[in-house]
Amino acid sequence: MKLWLRNVEAVAPVYRHVPIFTPATSQLQPPGRPSKPPGDVRTADLELARRCQTGDAGAFEELYRQHAGRLYSLVLRMAGSAHEAEDLLQEVFLQAHRKLASFRGESSLGTWLYRLGMNYCLDYLRGKQARMGRATESLEEEGIVEPAVPAPVVPTAISRMDLERAIARLPQGCRAAFLLHDVEGFEHHEVAAMLGVSEGTSKSQVHKARMKLRAMLRA
Numbered sequence: 001m002k003l004w005l006r007n008v009e010a011v012a013p014v015y016r017h018v019p020i021f022t023p024a025t026s027q028l029q030p031p032g033r034p035s036k037p038p039g040d041v042r043t044a045d046l047e048l049a050r051r052c053q054t055g056d057a058g059a060f061e062e063l064y065r066q067h068a069g070r071l072y073s074l075v076l077r078m079a080g081s082a083h084e085a086e087d088l089l090q091e092v093f094l095q096a097h098r099k100l101a102s103f104r105g106e107s108s109l110g111t112w113l114y115r116l117g118m119n120y121c122l123d124y125l126r127g128k129q130a131r132m133g134r135a136t137e138s139l140e141e142e143g144i145v146e147p148a149v150p151a152p153v154v155p156t157a158i159s160r161m162d163l164e165r166a167i168a169r170l171p172q173g174c175r176a177a178f179l180l181h182d183v184e185g186f187e188h189h190e191v192a193a194m195l196g197v198s199e200g201t202s203k204s205q206v207h208k209a210r211m212k213l214r215a216m217l218r219a
């Protein structure tokens with residue numbers, strides 16, 4: 001049994017009734033885009049969050065089905081690996097279960113989940129980068145790092161795969177802002193709130209991402 005599933009059973013027995021998300025269940029993603037909710041949506045979100053907190057398995061399954069698909073797409077692009085994305089998604093929903101009491105309805109429940117998911121991904125990637133840095137340093141000290149061999153340049157038409165690879169090479173901040181704004185369709189003020197930056201920084205990061213992507217795809 002995966003570690004995340006053991007953790008789920010330890011902290012929230014209701015998760016046993018929630019389907020495990022995999023790429024094959026991507027049909028779960030709902031239409032539309034989460035944003036600042038009108039009154040009726042805010043009320044529904046607050047009620048769903050309240051039901052989840054009381055241990056209502058059906059409520060958490062509803063939350064999961066509504067948002068797992070789009071969250072998985074975002075996490076996959078951030079992590080760059082389907083295996084890591086599946087584990088990260090489950091951890092995001094574990095975090096959501098623990099922190100639902102902090103949801104106040106100031107944004108939609110979907111936007112709140114996106115913010116939670118993005119922050120978790122960024123923390124995970126920073127930790128991974130730090131671990132890789134320490135490993136590289138230890139190898140350099142041993143003098144066994146081989147010089148990088150430049151990849152052959154093969155002119156090809158720009159494809160979805162080319163774009164996905166290029167996105168994966170973006171710096172974390174640029175990648176996060178670009179995915180949230182250009183791919184997921186959030187406004188800059190929403191992206192800024194999710195990433196904890198100013199609206200101007202969001203615009204700058206998206207611009208930098210576009211420039212870097214153009215350069216990489218033309219190379």
